[in-house]
Amino acid sequence: MRQSMTAVLERDTTFDTRFATEPYEVAWASEARWFVQHVGGDGTATYVTQVSPDGITWCDLDGAEHVVEPGKLVSWPAAGFGHWLRLRAKVEGSVQVRIHLAVKA
Amino acid sequence: MTTSDVRAALLSADPKLSKFSPLPRILAFDEFDSGTHGWTELLGNYNGRGDLSTVDDHMRDFRPPQLSACNFFDIGTHGALSGTYALKLATRPYKGHTAVAIRRLTMSGRGLVQLETYFAFKSEATLGGGSELDTFGDVQWDGNTHPSEAQFGAFTVATDLCGDGGLRYHTVARYQNTDMDNHFTRRWMAPTVPEPTPREHFEGKVKLEYAADFTAPNPEDWQPFGEPQELCYNEVPTKVNWHYLRWLVDTDKRRNVELQVNDRVMDMRDVPVPPYEERYETLENLLNFYFSVRTHSSVRNFLFLDSVLISVDW
Numbered sequence: 514m515r516q517s518m519t520a521v522l523e524r525d526t527t528f529d530t531r532f533a534t535e536p537y538e539v540a541w542a543s544e545a546r547w548f549v550q551h552v553g554g555d556g557t558a559t560y561v562t563q564v565s566p567d568g569i570t571w572c573d574l575d576g577a578e579h580v581v582e583p584g585k586l587v588s589w590p591a592a593g594f595g596h597w598l599r600l601r602a603k604v605e606g607s608v609q610v611r612i613h614l615a616v617k618a
Numbered sequence: 619m620t621t622s623d624v625r626a627a628l629l630s631a632d633p634k635l636s637k638f639s640p641l642p643r644i645l646a647f648d649e650f651d652s653g654t655h656g657w658t659e660l661l662g663n664y665n666g667r668g669d670l671s672t673v674d675d676h677m678r679d680f681r682p683p684q685l686s687a688c689n690f691f692d693i694g695t696h697g698a699l700s701g702t703y704a705l706k707l708a709t710r711p712y713k714g715h716t717a718v719a720i721r722r723l724t725m726s727g728r729g730l731v732q733l734e735t736y737f738a739f740k741s742e743a744t745l746g747g748g749s750e751l752d753t754f755g756d757v758q759w760d761g762n763t764h765p766s767e768a769q770f771g772a773f774t775v776a777t778d779l780c781g782d783g784g785l786r787y788h789t790v791a792r793y794q795n796t797d798m799d800n801h802f803t804r805r806w807m808a809p810t811v812p813e814p815t816p817r818e819h820f821e822g823k824v825k826l827e828y829a830a831d832f833t834a835p836n837p838e839d840w841q842p843f844g845e846p847q848e849l850c851y852n853e854v855p856t857k858v859n860w861h862y863l864r865w866l867v868d869t870d871k872r873r874n875v876e877l878q879v880n881d882r883v884m885d886m887r888d889v890p891v892p893p894y895e896e897r898y899e900t901l902e903n904l905l906n907f908y909f910s911v912r913t914h915s916s917v918r919n920f921l922f923l924d925s926v927l928i929s930v931d932w
Contacts, residue, residue, distance in 0.1 A: 516653050520682035524661075525670045535710060538684040540695070541703060567691035569745055596689050 516541065516618040522600075523612040525552055533601045534612060536568040540596035542616035547600065549579070549612050550586040556606020557582050562589075565597040573601075581608075634700070638734045639864060640929035645723060648926040650685055651701035657683055657926075660718040660908060663816040674819050676826040676835075680718040680910075683707055688922060690856035691743055699736050699860040699924035707921040709913040711742070714798075714829035717921070720908040725781060727932030728870040733775065733907055734927045736860040739795070741769040742918035743855040754915070755800030766855040768802065770795045771914030773921045774833060775865055778813075779872070780904035784897030788813055789867045789874050790833060791886070793849070798837070798914050805846045806877065808889045809834030815894075831912065844877070844884035860924055869905075 522534040539545060549560055558581055562574040574591060581587045591598060598614065630636045634649070648655035662677030664670055670678070686706035688696035698704040707717040743766065744751055752759040755768030772794045780786040792807045813833050814824045826835055834840060850859040866875040872893070874886035907928065911921035 518654065518685070520684075521659070522682070524678060535681065535708070537682075538686045538689065538706065540687045540689065541685050567689065567743075569691055569743065596687065596695075 518616050520614045520616075521612070522614055523610045525609055525611055527554060527607060527609045528558070528602070528604050529556070529607045531601070531603050533563070533571070534599045536565065536597050536599055537614060538568070538596060539594065539598050539616050542618055544617040545591040545594060545598055546588060546615045547579075547591065547612070548586060548588045548615065549581050549600070549610065551581050551583050551608050552611050553609030554607040555583050556604055556608040558602045558604045558608045558610070560600045560602050562591045562594075563599050563601055564594045565599070566595060568597045571599065571601070635927075637736070637862075638927045640734070640927055641730055641732050641931045642929070643932065644927065644929045646721070646926065646928040649700050650698070650703045650705045650923065650925065654683060654685065654705060655721075655926075657705055657719040657721050659683065660720040674816055674826065675828045676830040676832050677816070679710070679828070680716060681708060681710070683719040686922065688858050691745060692856050696856070696858050698922070704922040704924050707909060707911045709911055709919045711913070711916050711918045712829060713914060713916055714831070714912065716829070716832060716910050716912040718832075718908055718910040720906055723905040723928075724903040725869060725905045726903070727930065730866060730868055730875070730931040731777075731905070732864065732866045732929050734862070734864045734929075735775075736862055736924040737773075738858045738860050738922045739770055739773050739849070739851070739911065740858065740920045740922070741766045741855050741915075742920065744917065755796060756802050762853060764854045767851045768796055768800050769913075769915040769917040770851070770919050771912045772796075774910045774912070775863065776833065776908050776910070777867060778904060778906035778908070779869060780898055780901035781869075784899055784901065785872075785893055786898045786901060786904070787872055787891050787893040789891055791865060791874075791877050792833070792840070793847075793879075796914050800915055803846070804848055805842045806844050806884060807840045807842050808874075808886075809839050810841055810890050810892060811836075811839045812892050812894050833910070841890075843886060843889050844882070847879060847882055849879070858922060
């Protein structure tokens with residue numbers, strides 16, 4: 514049976530400026546999918562998947578930007594990542610965010 | 619040859635188990651090359667509508683544990699003791715923030731309960747900046763001692779136990795590496811009061827802020843036990859040396875018994891185990907274990923667990 518894990522990287526956290534999620538180690542996983550839900554606030558945020566060689570220094574995985582509007586749940590996969598994943602976000606207005614990272618071996 | 623001789627021979631011949639000293643019945647043996655084995659993030663309680671804004675501020679952000687290959691900027695993958703992966707607890711880079719992983723069981727008897735683990739503790743590496751970063755707390759970089767060591771706050775191993783009509787109590791052992799001013803203390807401590815609970819907040823008795831010390835928020839409610847102990851941080855933030863920890867408690871007497879950390883065995887029988895005055899429902903035979911790590915600086919702190927073994931004499 515394949516190993517799997519869901520990590521809640523932000524739990525109804527409110528942001529009104531750009532932010533990045535905490536580093537998360539996924540070396541054991543071959544699949545990853547983000548679920549970003551705006552559970553409150555009237556703002557909009559744009560998310561980009563980032564990867565890192567060490568959990569300290571980061572670059573974008575691809576050019577894809579994912580826009581999440583108030584009350585919406587948006588999901589996208591991440592493929593070809595290394596040992597770490599995080600999201601960076603640009604925020605317009607105020608957003609209350611719930612972020613799940615679902616990973617599988 | 620007795621049964622106990624056979625058992626001892628089997629344990630000593632098993633390369634996975636021979637590094638442990640289990641009591642007669644093994645409840646859990648967790649090697650983190652095969653998943654998290656039920657060690658999960660602790661979260662405070664919420665209302666009947668799943669409204670997470672009702673979670674206590676100091677219990678809403680204990681961070682999900684990670685399966686870590688102990689990857690570092692300088693040497694790449696360090697790996698664990700038993701394989702590639704360890705369970706990693708990581709704080710935010712926020713003074714006072716705590717990460718907690720909990721494992722939930724229940725008791726089918728009373729008596730001795732023992733938790734063993736191989737652990738390591740590190741602060742996140744700092745990259746860049748000026749020469750002022752060669753000093754932190756009591757440490758000036760001298761080619762041997764490294765400021766990273768003073769950036770590590772504390773780690774804790776604890777239980778949450780309940781039974782016999784809702785009598786709830788915690789046993790707790792904390793290694794405090796530094797105080798909140800980042801000076802080395804390197805001592806073992808335990809609280810003299812029970813942990814504040816969501817029900818006490820619900821009843822208006824206590825309201826703690828984000829990053830409060832959830833185990834016991836008032837530093838004056840902690841007392842040292844045993845003698846100060848220096849552990850093997852090993853100079854820089856990217857060397858991982860595994861330490862042995864064996865902790866014995868007695869759920870029949872509701873007491874601590876002893877704590878072994880490497881070559882040190884500390885008698886804990888006189889360490890207080892304060893029960894809650896009020897009785898708790900829905901927790902009958904509760905047998906929870908948690909590890910936590912708390913940063914006393916603005917640097918992420920990590921607690922790595924290679925493996926955990928929980929055994930009992932019942």
